[in-house]
Amino acid sequence: MPNGLLDQASAARLNGDDQAAIEMCRQLLAADPDNADAMSLLGVSLAEIGQLDEARRLIMSALNTAPGNWRFLLNQSILQECEGDLAAALQTAEQAGVNTPDKFEVWGRVGDLSGKQGNFTRAAEALTKALSINPDHAALALRAAGACFEIGDYQNASDALDNFERFAPGHPHALRLRTHIARQTSNWDGLIESASAWLKASPDEEAARVALAFAYAQPGFFARAVEAYKPLADATPQKADHLATLGRYLLSARDLDGAEDYFLRALNLEPDHSEAKAGLSRLMTFLGRFEEAAELSREALKADPQNVEAYGQLASATGGRLSDDEIERLQMLGRHEDLQFEHRALCWFTAGDGFHRRKIPDAAFGAWAEACRLKMLLAETDADARYDPASHEKSVDRLIRVFDYDPPVSDAERARRPAPIFIVGMPRSGTTLLESALAAHNDIACAGELPVMPFAQREFDAWADQAGWHGGEIPQDIIDAIRQKYFDQYREYGVNNAPFITDKQPNNFLVVGLIRHVFPEARIIHIRRNPMETGFSIFRRNFTRPWQFANSLPYIGHYYGQHSRIAAHWSKILGPKMAFIQYEDLVVNFETELRRLVDFCDLKWDANCLEYYKEERAVITFSAAQVRKPPSAEHLNSTKPYLQFLTPLKTSLEQAGVDLETGALVSKSGS
Numbered sequence: 001m002p003n004g005l006l007d008q009a010s011a012a013r014l015n016g017d018d019q020a021a022i023e024m025c026r027q028l029l030a031a032d033p034d035n036a037d038a039m040s041l042l043g044v045s046l047a048e049i050g051q052l053d054e055a056r057r058l059i060m061s062a063l064n065t066a067p068g069n070w071r072f073l074l075n076q077s078i079l080q081e082c083e084g085d086l087a088a089a090l091q092t093a094e095q096a097g098v099n100t101p102d103k104f105e106v107w108g109r110v111g112d113l114s115g116k117q118g119n120f121t122r123a124a125e126a127l128t129k130a131l132s133i134n135p136d137h138a139a140l141a142l143r144a145a146g147a148c149f150e151i152g153d154y155q156n157a158s159d160a161l162d163n164f165e166r167f168a169p170g171h172p173h174a175l176r177l178r179t180h181i182a183r184q185t186s187n188w189d190g191l192i193e194s195a196s197a198w199l200k201a202s203p204d205e206e207a208a209r210v211a212l213a214f215a216y217a218q219p220g221f222f223a224r225a226v227e228a229y230k231p232l233a234d235a236t237p238q239k240a241d242h243l244a245t246l247g248r249y250l251l252s253a254r255d256l257d258g259a260e261d262y263f264l265r266a267l268n269l270e271p272d273h274s275e276a277k278a279g280l281s282r283l284m285t286f287l288g289r290f291e292e293a294a295e296l297s298r299e300a301l302k303a304d305p306q307n308v309e310a311y312g313q314l315a316s317a318t319g320g321r322l323s324d325d326e327i328e329r330l331q332m333l334g335r336h337e338d339l340q341f342e343h344r345a346l347c348w349f350t351a352g353d354g355f356h357r358r359k360i361p362d363a364a365f366g367a368w369a370e371a372c373r374l375k376m377l378l379a380e381t382d383a384d385a386r387y388d389p390a391s392h393e394k395s396v397d398r399l400i401r402v403f404d405y406d407p408p409v410s411d412a413e414r415a416r417r418p419a420p421i422f423i424v425g426m427p428r429s430g431t432t433l434l435e436s437a438l439a440a441h442n443d444i445a446c447a448g449e450l451p452v453m454p455f456a457q458r459e460f461d462a463w464a465d466q467a468g469w470h471g472g473e474i475p476q477d478i479i480d481a482i483r484q485k486y487f488d489q490y491r492e493y494g495v496n497n498a499p500f501i502t503d504k505q506p507n508n509f510l511v512v513g514l515i516r517h518v519f520p521e522a523r524i525i526h527i528r529r530n531p532m533e534t535g536f537s538i539f540r541r542n543f544t545r546p547w548q549f550a551n552s553l554p555y556i557g558h559y560y561g562q563h564s565r566i567a568a569h570w571s572k573i574l575g576p577k578m579a580f581i582q583y584e585d586l587v588v589n590f591e592t593e594l595r596r597l598v599d600f601c602d603l604k605w606d607a608n609c610l611e612y613y614k615e616e617r618a619v620i621t622f623s624a625a626q627v628r629k630p631p632s633a634e635h636l637n638s639t640k641p642y643l644q645f646l647t648p649l650k651t652s653l654e655q656a657g658v659d660l661e662t663g664a665l666v667s668k669s670g671s
Contacts, residue, residue: 006037013045021045036062036072044075047082055079070100074109081113089113097126104134111147120150128156131163138167145177154181172202179211191215199228206232213249220451222253223492233262240266244276251283254448254493259283274304281313293317308333308343308350312542315350320357327354334370345374349542356540361641368540369645372551379548387548387555395510396562400569402464402471403513406577409520416521418445420486421502421601424509426563426663427547428537429529430583431504433631437594438502440612443603445498450489454507456482457514474517482518500601509563512570512578523601524574526567529583531560531663535649536639553648561656564665582662590631 009024025042028035043058059079063072073096080089090113096106111127114120127144134140145160158181161174168174175198182191195212202208213229216222226249233239233246247262260283266276277300284293297314300307311330315322322330333339334347352367379386421438423431439446463469463478495501500523508515515522535556538547549555570578579600586593594609613630639646650660659666 006035006041009038009041009045013041013048018045018049022049034065036065036069040069040072040075044078047075047079050082052079052083055082068099070096070103070106073099074106077109077113086113086117090117102133104130104137104140106130107133108137108140108143111143115143115147115150120147123147124151124153124156128160131160135163136167138164141167142171142173142177145174149177149181149184152184154185157181170197170201172198172205175201176207179208179215183211183214186218188215188218191218213245217249217252219455222249225249226253226255226258237265238269240270240273240276243269244273244279247276247279251279251286256283256286272299272303274300274307274310277303278307278310278313281310281317285313285317290317305329306333306339308339308346311350312346315353320353322350322354322357327351330354331367334367341374341378345371345378346542347371348374349540352540359641361645365642365645371542372539375551379551387552387559389555389558392549392559392562396566398461399510399513399566402469403516404471404573406573406575407473407517407520413520417499418490418497418501419499419521419523420515420519421500421523421525422508422512422515422519423502423504423525423527424512425506425527426509426529426534426538426560427506427543427550428534428541429506430527430586431506433583434525434527434581434586434597435502435504437590437609437612437631438597438601440608441500441598441603441606442608443498443606444500444502444601445496447490447493447495447501447503449505450486450493450503451505452486452489453503453505453511453515456485456518457511460514479518482514486518500603509570510566512566512574516574516577523579524570524577525579525581525597525600526570527581527583527586528567528663530636530661531557531653531658532639532646532649532660533636534663535560535653536642536646539649553646554652557649557652557658558656560653560663561658561665564656564658564663568665584636587631587633587636 005024005028009021009028012018012024013021022042022045025038025045028038029042032038039058040062043055043062046052046058047055056079059072059076063069063076066072073092077089077092077096080086080092090110093106093109093113096103097110100106107126107130111123111125111130114126115123124144124147127140127147131137131140131144141160141164145157145164148154148157148160157177161178161181164174165171175194178194179191179198182188182194192212192215195208195215199205199208199212209228209232213225213232216225216228226246229242229246229249233242236242243262243266247259247266250256250262251259259279263276263280263283266273267280270276277296281293281296281300284290284296294314294317297310297317300310301314304310308330311326314326330347330351334344334351336344339347348367348371352364352371355361355364355367421444423435423438425431435446435448438444460478460482489495490501509526512524515524535553538550538556539553541550543550549559571580579597581593581597591610595605598605598609653660657666658664
């Protein structure tokens, strides 16, 4: 009988052909009844097809001849698993590891069994050890990556995937796992890349399309999110969840008609669909139809009392007018440890708004503080949500260093149309009010917060590092690429044609230097507000992850200080080419200040600007309710009832050298 028959039987079993393995093992035992290797292999093959009694007799007989044999122990472990005793199976596999610690098969078995028992820490440890013994085992690498992912060890999970993809590049399972890792680490560029590759490899995989749409939405590319998600929603017209999700993406992409259509389609299928009602509520808020928005929010909550986003919409629509029962339910949900941190935080932000409306400052500030605490906890595991003061200072230092002059502008360049009007300033500094007033002008269209320029700056920084650019003239091809990408936004977001188009993206104040090189025709207006009022307003709002500083009063003060530093630099190098307006002056002397800014844009005065609040248009910001009213000094001293809580903000601003009345930089202590 050939000496290699046992190896052939083993290979047949590993390939899933237990019957062939059984036949070869019986041939071996017919010739050599005491062959323990054949007994054990026959036993495990029989166990895997359900013949447990004979399997047990053979496996134990083999073990009696060699109690410490690692293969025999692993086969016993497989038998025990087939018998339903996972604990015993794992204990036996662990014993094999003690006896023979240098066999990858042993640690692979320990890892797999640990994972089946939910002990992913032990699974990751064992599978990583197995992979270190045999780094060329592709399946082992994929299993190790999965176990490391389960315990949040994303670096080792990525390393294991790198190993696996040496043998199976572009495998859908690996791409799925890479997508999940990118999402958990808030690596939006990586998420777009991996989700795109996953969808390409598995075009019918619903989860891949969902992931890609989500990936595009995180950095604000909502038109692309719509493009990615729409085929799924249209292919499943009977799934209300998909229709409502597409509605949300369309709403964020500013396609209000499209969003309403898909929300209504979802409600036609499921009249009580909570997400669709909440989406419609948000749409009505943007349109200024607040009573309808409030009613839809309450209907959404009736359908799903845990729809925390509907509570947020209700507070926005009613100006914080919440009932006792609604505030109580928000507090209960905010304490619910099974909810995600983001959802719990939103509950506390909304409850705080309710208490603020009732003029109960202690309860209001306590609720907001708890919301911010939860978001700070999220930042401990999400690098994208973590503010690094030293890193931000270095970024500002670099901007000041490389953008150290204002490039010359020809008359022809100045006359280009359409010309962007960049309204720059801190969040909550009055940018929405100013944009609304200017956009009421017949020659100005409103684009809101466009996402491209902050990302263009990031891409430009990467190019500068690679090319060794440290300031001076920028190559024309780089300028042309940024201009093209920027103006493409107008089409994506349905921005109306006009000689001038506003962009009030707050992060653009860091991009003023690049803007001056790329858009010589642009007008730049810097609006600044009392820093205590600004900081307090930021602290009360549920900002998204990219606004890393927004959940800590000291961080808000530090960030404001860096804003004042870079604003002072832009003012120094641009002089009268950048207009400035103090929010408090705008509110008190509205027409005078507005006329000055319209003149700065080289436009004739348009009285429509004074009645901007009568314009019928969507306002897609936190300030959707405020800009439906005439300018008012009502909010100029909103911090007064809360000053006892705002000492950390005040101290941080003073340390940064910020004037506490105007927000101007008065010293270099923050440099």
